[in-house]
Amino acid sequence: MKLRDTNRKMGAGLGLLALAVLMLALEVAPAWAQEKGNMVFFRGGFAGLNSNRANELFTDARNPLGLGSNDGSTGWYVAGGLDLLLAKDAWGLMKGVSVLGEIGVEFKRFNSQRVTNTGNLGVGLTAPAGLQVTSTTPSTVELTMLTVDISPKFKFMEGSKLRPWIIPVGLDFHVISPPSNQTQYLDIGAQFGAGVEYNIWRDFWLGLDGRYHLTANMTNTTNSFGTIGGYVGIGF
Secondary structure, three states, rough: OOHHHHHHHHHHHHHHHHHHHHHHHHHHHHHHHOOOOOOOEEEEEEEEOOOOOOHHHHOOOHHHHHHHOOOOOOEEEEEEEEEEEEHHHHHOOOOEEEEEEEEEEEEEEEEOEEOOOOOEEEOEEEOOOOEEEEEEOOOEEEEEEEEEEEEEEEEEEOOEEEEEEEEEEEEEEEEEEEOOOOOOEEEEEEEEEEEEEEEEEOOEEEEEEEEEEOOOOOOOOOEEEEEEEEEEEEEO
């Protein structure tokens, strides 16, 4: 009887221990998933230019005869990219801070108008005026921009479900469309960003993301812009 009671108590104790281990495993599972460090993410939201691109040759044919300006400066963006883990605890310098390298691609479309443009601007020769507008049927000219970035990213609260992060400064490469009056379309710049993400289940994260992109304006147009939106991340 004593042996049977002892076995029963041991069995109950092992059962409680197994339950405690299981509960602990379930509790820290998100942290283990996060500890992998790497992530693929997909972003989207609002985008806004510092200045519009109205009255340019390829955006609205410099607004001839007052037939409308392509003066939209707000729009939307979609993006995707990778966070690649470089070091945990910031190489031993800051506990709980992960250092990552972000590689991202972002497409933006700004509010675009139906305007006279180089595609439908008929031109004839008359004397003595020279060039003269002969057709002004408007059509939509899409204002878009493509950005590729390589940036360091610092994520705080390592092992936690809630992780704020910052991009102190990153490198941007931009392609604008339509091109500038001088047909230039390539630009470079720097970006600054901050956000927060939350581990919703296993390796899946939801986050908020805000960034400002300061450009060199090498196209002789004002290309600086900001974005704010949300994202879904999958750790690996």
